[in-house]
Amino acid sequence: MTVHDVARQLPSLADLRNLCRSLAMLDAILNPDWEGRYYSFNAGWAEGEEMASMRNGSGDQYSIVFSAAGAYVRGFDHEAPTSPYGNDGEPWPGVIDDVPEVFKPLAEEPAFTDEAGVPVVTACLWREATDEEWQHGVIDFPAGRCDPDGATHLFKLLIDPSPEAFQRFAEDYYEVPVPLEAVRDVYALRPLSQKLVSSLNPGVTLADLAEDIAEIGYPQPARDVISSLHRR
Template sequence: MAVLEAILSPEWSSRYHSFDAGWGLGEEMAAMRDGSGDEYSIVFSAAGAYVRGFAHEAVMSPYGDDGSWPGVLDSVPEVFRHCVEEPAFCDEDGMPVVTACLWREVGDGRWRVGEIDYPDGVSDPDGAAGLFGRLVDPSPEAFRRFAEDYYEVPVDLDAVRHVYALRPLTQAVVTAPNADLAAKDLADALAAARYPFVAS
């Protein structure tokens, strides 16, 4: 998704999804920012994966009670505690900006969350369904629907399938969704994602 969006939106600041293979020492990060206040960060490391989501209108917002919802962060294991306190995931006062959190340590058979007393009668109280919908349906067709709606341009499905198959990027694949873009202009985004490119 990050590579496709680099093609559709060469300006990093206006992209919805991004990926940084050099996020931290031994860490990679996938991120989403929707431009309206919702975001997520997924940190991959030798320890496993840590996921933090923030839906700004969710009932479980930390700004409703000046702190994260009880249970959301309490059980995060020690190997991921630095992610909880990561300044990029906190506000200017050091409060974690989070409504949903899950993690999976290496060797875990499933994803884990804290022991949370979710509010009654509220649909999607932590915003997770809305935040992670594209991750639950990781198909090229789902991405094309999203991208055509978000960027308001036609998106070539074959180009999306090419990137989803992790095949090396070519100028022809770049040109299919963005005729005005030269593949060489994607050098920084491709390096950040460690995505292969074949010069033509």
């Protein structure tokens, strides 16, 4: 699988944004330590822009910037043969060459480049608001590799947007039981309750999650729930 295959399987812009918020909310509940989280979402990343991100702690990562223009997806697999660090410090031919003008600033965004200004990217997709499908560059991938740009594992939970997929990931990564019904509720963007939060992580309260809920842009708990928390 390559970014070409991912483009055919990614959800729509709206569905992808919702999925990314759900992943970030679930990770915030399962892992209160922001620095150790796998998935994040910042609804106020920049003016008019939101950013979803993934980092696995081993150097692999992705960033998805949502805006009125659409969405720009940048992925980086540190072991991929399409890494710029195995290509004389240049992005692999075709990976970002065809990025449309509206997303060009993101291809050069300092947050997505290294100290020398090299874009940290092995896989790239984009979709303008008027596009009917996801786009990618014309790329001649290295032969003999089943995942030459890292797309298979980087975007695994984005191309399988099922609660069951997250449950499998989280139980393996966090080594704790993860109730499927709770995951389904968060994937449906239902406002959190203390019961739901406790089922995922007994050590976390709704009050603990207030900043995360606001940053992610996840639906707020009902006012009566918030009031009861403030009275405790």
